[in-house]
Amino acid sequence: MIVRKLQEVTSVDWGNGLSRRFLTRGDGVGYTVTDTIVRAGTKSRLEYRNHLETCYCIAGSGEVIDTAGTVHPITPGTLYSLDRHDAHWLVAHPEEDLRLVCVFTPALRGDERHDLDSSGYSHY
Numbered sequence: 001m002i003v004r005k006l007q008e009v010t011s012v013d014w015g016n017g018l019s020r021r022f023l024t025r026g027d028g029v030g031y032t033v034t035d036t037i038v039r040a041g042t043k044s045r046l047e048y049r050n051h052l053e054t055c056y057c058i059a060g061s062g063e064v065i066d067t068a069g070t071v072h073p074i075t076p077g078t079l080y081s082l083d084r085h086d087a088h089w090l091v092a093h094p095e096e097d098l099r100l101v102c103v104f105t106p107a108l109r110g111d112e113r114h115d116l117d118s119s120g121y122s123h124y
Helices: none
Strands: 010-013 017-023 032-038 043-047 052-059 062-066 071-074 079-082 088-092 098-105
Antiparallel strands (some): 052 098, 062 071
């Protein structure tokens, strides 16, 4: 059994936020669970080419925008799933952080960071 508290987990600053990684590849469960803060007023162009990701909003607000330009508002109680390695924009409200619980499969190594300065979508 694995039991962890937020203050005990590895935190990774990924550029526009902080990903607190509760489970990673080394834990051997096959998926990763994170508690992720997306900083207020940020807009991140993201794509997970090697992982599927599902996020559940527990605080704050923002939106996820698909490549067709469809805007999906995110508020507490909203879940979105990138079930096709979907490229997307993740936008946090200008005045409040967005907090998400995220699940990745297969599991992350745990040290991945986004390259938000690249000309394309940041990916890993």
